[in-house]
Amino acid sequence: MDISSAFLRVEEVESQEVDIKSLFDTLYDRLVYFSYQIIRNQEQAEDIVQEAFVKLWGNKETLVNSEQSLKSYLYNTVKNLSLNVIRHSKVVDRYMQLNLRGDEPMDAPIVEAIMSAEVLSQIHKAVADLPQQYKTISLLSFFEGKKNQEIADELGISVNTIKKQKQKAIQMLRLKLTSLLSLMLAFFLSL
Template sequence: MDENQLIIHFQAGEEKAFKHIFNMFNNRLVFFTKGIVEDPDSAEDLVQDAFVKLWDKRLNFKDLTSIKAFLYISLKNVSRNAYKHDKVTQKYRSQLEEAIDDNPIFLKIVEAEVLEEVSKAIKELPEGCRNVINLSYFEGLSNQEVADQLNISINTVKTQKMRGLRALRNLLKEMAPALIILISKLN
């Protein structure tokens, strides 16, 4: 389904179109929001609330870019409020006045986008390579621990890590020009 049809179906209130949009943006929005509120459960709740608001205002959106902007801006605002509220409840009230300025917000957007792309790339790796990358880099296991857990040799672990990192490096090379342009617009 192309973007125009997706928007038409979304505006018409079709659940399938909404689910498609939700799946497109949910992971990156959760990454983004977790970076501000630091509580995974709160972050997921805030993202869910943003999608509810999106659904309520679905007739106002003409393209995916405006949907994406609405979601990020909504989450930036509610995340700021949640961040401030969390600081109020903490023992040291001096930290209350720390505000999240826009530059770190934009960097969190870039981080969320990059993490989503890396996550997609990892999902495309062959299963063995994907398992080694996840255990090594996301669960922090040593090569020996990965080998023991997967019941493979340590040389296989090293080979799979090398293949996975090479694939991820290629992805990042393709993304680099877009990231440079985005970061230059932030300054």
């Protein structure tokens, strides 16, 4: 192996590291939410997602380096690690009483949890893409649950302005999310 091919190999490894970091930045919250939907424990869900990324890092040589295959690998790993937590804890009894008659969740709740995580991620992304004033009002109203008057007092603008900007933000979100919801519905109906 000559020096130039060795140098190229180092660059490939470094670019994979960047890809995994960007994948971590993109998927971490979704995967934590997905795991949380299964185990109902935030700290364990975060630990599980971190462990999934460690497994990904350990197996990066054998995995196909495409975003979709790595995403599928991570969701499957998080699902399996979450199910392992359930199997090895007292949560199984409570979970069975509330939701299931077996010791593992059926596919439907898993698919629903994945879809919920993806939809919430898209909603957060759509809100983040709004113009600053609309984004601020949307966050205060929809995510923090504040009333129009509270938002108006906090931002120092009229209640009517809040109402109009909130309505405009909803219209913008509806346009951005309509295609996503259509795709999700088509996917769900194909199951």
